Amino acid sequence: MSDELDQLTDAEPIKDPGLPAHQHRPTDVDPAQELRAERQITGMFTVASLLLIGFCVAYIMIDKDQTFLGWSAMNFTLGATLGGALLLMGVGIIQWAKKLMGDDEMVELRHPAASTAEERAATLEDLNAGINESGFGRRPLIRRSLFLSMSFLALPTVIMLRDMGPLPYGHKNTVWKKGMRVVNDVAGTPIKPSDLQVGQLVNAEPAIMYEKDKDGEAVLHGTELLQEKSKAAVIVVRMKPEAITPSKGRENWGIDGILCYSKICTHVGCPISLWEQQTHHLLCPCHQSTFDLADNGKVVFGPAHRPLPQLPLALDSEGYLIAVSDFPEVVGPSYPELARDQKRLDDKS
Amino acid sequence: MSTVDERTNIEDTEFGKKAAGPVGWLDDRLGLAGASKRSHLLRKVFPEHWSFMLGEIALWSFVVLLLTGTFLTFWFQPSMAETTYNGSYTPLNGLEMSHAYASTLDISFDVRGGLLIRQIHHWAAALFVAAMIVHMLRVMFTGAYRKPREINWLIGISLMVLGLVEGFAGYSLPDDLLSGTGLRFVDGLLRSIPIVGSYLEYFIFGGEFPGDVIIPRLYMVHILLIPALLLALIGAHMILLVYHKHTQWGGPGRTEKNVVGYPMLPVYAAKAGGFFFVVFGFTALMGAVLQINPIWAYGPYNPSEVTAGSQPDWYMGFVEGAVRIMPNWESTFFNYTWSWNVFFPAAVLPGLFLGVGAAWPFIEQWITGDKREHHLLERPRNAPFRTAFIVAAMTAYGVLWIGGGNDIIATKFHLSLNAITWFCRIGLFVLPVVTFMITKRICIGLQRADANRILHGYETGVIERSPDGGFTERHAPLPVGSQYSLTNHDRLPVLEAPPETDHNGVAAPHSRMAKLRAKAREIYYDGSVDKPTVEDVHHAEEHLRDHDGHPVELGDEFQGVSESGVPRVH
Ligand code: FES
Numbered sequence: 001m002s003d004e005l006d007q008l009t010d011a012e013p014i015k016d017p018g019l020p021a022h023q024h025r026p027t028d029v030d031p032a033q034e035l036r037a038e039r040q041i042t043g044m045f046t047v048a049s050l051l052l053i054g055f056c057v058a059y060i061m062i063d064k065d066q067t068f069l070g071w072s073a074m075n076f077t078l079g080a081t082l083g084g085a086l087l088l089m090g091v092g093i094i095q096w097a098k099k100l101m102g103d104d105e106m107v108e109l110r111h112p113a114a115s116t117a118e119e120r121a122a123t124l125e126d127l128n129a130g131i132n133e134s135g136f137g138r139r140p141l142i143r144r145s146l147f148l149s150m151s152f153l154a155l156p157t158v159i160m161l162r163d164m165g166p167l168p169y170g171h172k173n174t175v176w177k178k179g180m181r182v183v184n185d186v187a188g189t190p191i192k193p194s195d196l197q198v199g200q201l202v203n204a205e206p207a208i209m210y211e212k213d214k215d216g217e218a219v220l221h222g223t224e225l226l227q228e229k230s231k232a233a234v235i236v237v238r239m240k241p242e243a244i245t246p247s248k249g250r251e252n253w254g255i256d257g258i259l260c261y262s263k264i265c266t267h268v269g270c271p272i273s274l275w276e277q278q279t280h281h282l283l284c285p286c287h288q289s290t291f292d293l294a295d296n297g298k299v300v301f302g303p304a305h306r307p308l309p310q311l312p313l314a315l316d317s318e319g320y321l322i323a324v325s326d327f328p329e330v331v332g333p334s335y336p337e338l339a340r341d342q343k344r345l346d347d348k349s
Numbered sequence: 350m351s352t353v354d355e356r357t358n359i360e361d362t363e364f365g366k367k368a369a370g371p372v373g374w375l376d377d378r379l380g381l382a383g384a385s386k387r388s389h390l391l392r393k394v395f396p397e398h399w400s401f402m403l404g405e406i407a408l409w410s411f412v413v414l415l416l417t418g419t420f421l422t423f424w425f426q427p428s429m430a431e432t433t434y435n436g437s438y439t440p441l442n443g444l445e446m447s448h449a450y451a452s453t454l455d456i457s458f459d460v461r462g463g464l465l466i467r468q469i470h471h472w473a474a475a476l477f478v479a480a481m482i483v484h485m486l487r488v489m490f491t492g493a494y495r496k497p498r499e500i501n502w503l504i505g506i507s508l509m510v511l512g513l514v515e516g517f518a519g520y521s522l523p524d525d526l527l528s529g530t531g532l533r534f535v536d537g538l539l540r541s542i543p544i545v546g547s548y549l550e551y552f553i554f555g556g557e558f559p560g561d562v563i564i565p566r567l568y569m570v571h572i573l574l575i576p577a578l579l580l581a582l583i584g585a586h587m588i589l590l591v592y593h594k595h596t597q598w599g600g601p602g603r604t605e606k607n608v609v610g611y612p613m614l615p616v617y618a619a620k621a622g623g624f625f626f627v628v629f630g631f632t633a634l635m636g637a638v639l640q641i642n643p644i645w646a647y648g649p650y651n652p653s654e655v656t657a658g659s660q661p662d663w664y665m666g667f668v669e670g671a672v673r674i675m676p677n678w679e680s681t682f683f684n685y686t687w688s689w690n691v692f693f694p695a696a697v698l699p700g701l702f703l704g705v706g707a708a709w710p711f712i713e714q715w716i717t718g719d720k721r722e723h724h725l726l727e728r729p730r731n732a733p734f735r736t737a738f739i740v741a742a743m744t745a746y747g748v749l750w751i752g753g754g755n756d757i758i759a760t761k762f763h764l765s766l767n768a769i770t771w772f773c774r775i776g777l778f779v780l781p782v783v784t785f786m787i788t789k790r791i792c793i794g795l796q797r798a799d800a801n802r803i804l805h806g807y808e809t810g811v812i813e814r815s816p817d818g819g820f821t822e823r824h825a826p827l828p829v830g831s832q833y834s835l836t837n838h839d840r841l842p843v844l845e846a847p848p849e850t851d852h853n854g855v856a857a858p859h860s861r862m863a864k865l866r867a868k869a870r871e872i873y874y875d876g877s878v879d880k881p882t883v884e885d886v887h888h889a890e891e892h893l894r895d896h897d898g899h900p901v902e903l904g905d906e907f908q909g910v911s912e913s914g915v916p917r918v919h
Binding site: 011012013014015016017018019020059064065071072074075076077078079080082083084085086087088089090091092093094096097098101102103105106107108109110112113114161164165166167168185203205221222223226227229230233263264267268269270271273285286287288289299301302303304305306333334335336337338339340 | 389392393394429430431437445458459461462464465468469497530533534536537538540541542543544545546547548550551552553554555556557558559560561562592593594601602603604605606607608609610611612615616619620622623624625626627628629630631632633634635636637638650651652653654655669672673674675676677678679681684685686687688690691694722724755756766767770803829830832833836837840880881882883885886
């Protein structure tokens, strides 16, 4: 091994001149420099101590709401004193190492990562003895049944995870149903066609999100509310009726150019919000999928595949917008059983 | 080197009298002195180079993360249960939100120094991932992953993956609008996994998105599971580093068989230890003056709201970009929906990056057939294929990154989103090829320049006029140390075609594989310039000494030379 390397070295065009001679630092030869470095470093450590005391003073004295140059005064002072102190300590220690600690380079020899051949042989022997004494090789019946039980050990491990969540059978669509009012998502007020001008877009939700039961408690709240919201949120837009090209069967899903679409992007489910009135395009801020609302929510750009589901609208007796039914299409991002669920929805209608 | 006279017994010195007691007490119980002596642990030599600091930055920012993270756990409540906010930040007063979000607001506004620690934690996280990636690039560019360090390379890759997941988990905890949007993305990604997607979604989120268990679960992952794995792997990373001894750059006196540098005690320990304070101090200053993740400005998570221009933390940018530029492919067969538009960019592509990265040392070893240990780092130019390959991968990463910011670029530079997306789609495949070729050419050019400097010396700037009126510039030889450094690397192997048949004239059993390998090797070494041979140098020396038949005289004041080519005059 070393012979090989030596031969290689022989073939080197330039011989290794060896480590260059050690060069002394100014602090090694000039006592004045040495003293200066010592003072500098001590100075840094001392200032660090002062800053840390300053940290405590600031912690006690500064009011939480005070500001300084637009920053929170507390945050700034605590950070500046702590950061300054730490930096000074760090730089001080490094300076000490660089300027004053011994700077003779040392040479250490490397050894191959591998153990010696004897060590390896001895280990193999031990391993062999161990395996032999166990009879691991000689008793295939025991061995195999052990492997079998070992692999069965995976079963409880996996089955125990079963209760991490319910099974995803039958993704329910949304809380929208026939006759449910479409309400404004800020105050929960119902919407009349006259509230909307041409070109306007309103974020809306099903009325149930704002309903209270007889005890005055919200019908939906907490997690349930968020889960339903993440599927049922909609946008209501008004366009010129002649600009809209409804596909077959959708001709009467709108009221005077007012259409309602799911707000949840069919890509990975971001709420969509950027509306361009002129082009009737709705752009998702997450990955820029763009849907044409005048053309049945068709995807015109971006990574989303399915069109934005549309909610058929009608008016109730008081003249407010209501849903005719739940979405006839699956809302939100795709999932493996989507095709089946969609078929079920199609069969229903 | 040691201050103790060889003849005096260390136990009789002043130091010995003081230290022998405690050292003895410990050694009686742990027997560490033997191990320390055998491995020279206390005086272990570490070579110096600025690029060796990158891993240290990652290590120390991890320590900062542990310290600041512990502080944050005193107040943070990982619960998605609903509460009504009633704290110092008045704009959100009376709003319904989760305990997670409310307690993060409390940390930011009501716990003194809480905001600072939160910001240090976030900055340190960004630094941690950044340092790991740059450190990894350093290791790759210099071939430091070669035998015997392949296992440490794999540990490093695992550390990086864990670091990314850890960062993402932390980003999701405050339950603000941005973190919820991030989780919504994870939900979409889980759903896109073929066949089992819905099951994974329901099991991980405990039901339909968002559910009420994901934050407590991520909290456990973020403060226990992954940190424990990280700690264990970092420990293994360091033990292997000490066992293998650090790689070093070649040069006079620095060989494959030694390591030249400063001993752990005191110089290296002081420098590295001091550097911890520098990293902590630096992140603390950032926490003081640079706002990061102002969750109060985003509001609590609401699945029907999103902020425009929402961006993940920088290290997720390439995945984000891939997701954005992916064509909208989705198909239905076997009665299942297959969302390639999400699954491919968010799961397959990152897997591909990591897989190739992890396998690279073994692929390279298979191509070159090099089974030797390497402790001297290779200059990027001396491995043109590898260097170009890394640059190509970086280019692809960069294109994806641009894709991840396509909306911001579009608004800032008034470009069409469509155009940027198509640029990225095409660029992802074309630009890496272009940068590969350019990088390889540059490397080969630099190799030639090196050979030139060895053989013809450097330009002295001394212009001579010959009797017939021509001008020439004198060259002087490089100092031998520099010459040696330039040639201190492996010679190119002789490429030979693999035998078609074995000794008996039978078609060689692995000839297909061997042919493939020979081809790969040819491509790998293609264009590389070998270093000069002994004869080349011999020739050149004579030529240099004997310029135009006259010996080169540079005068007395011309002593020494500098590698930069500027004559040094004392
Ligand atoms: S979530 Fe809308 S484009 Fe990705």
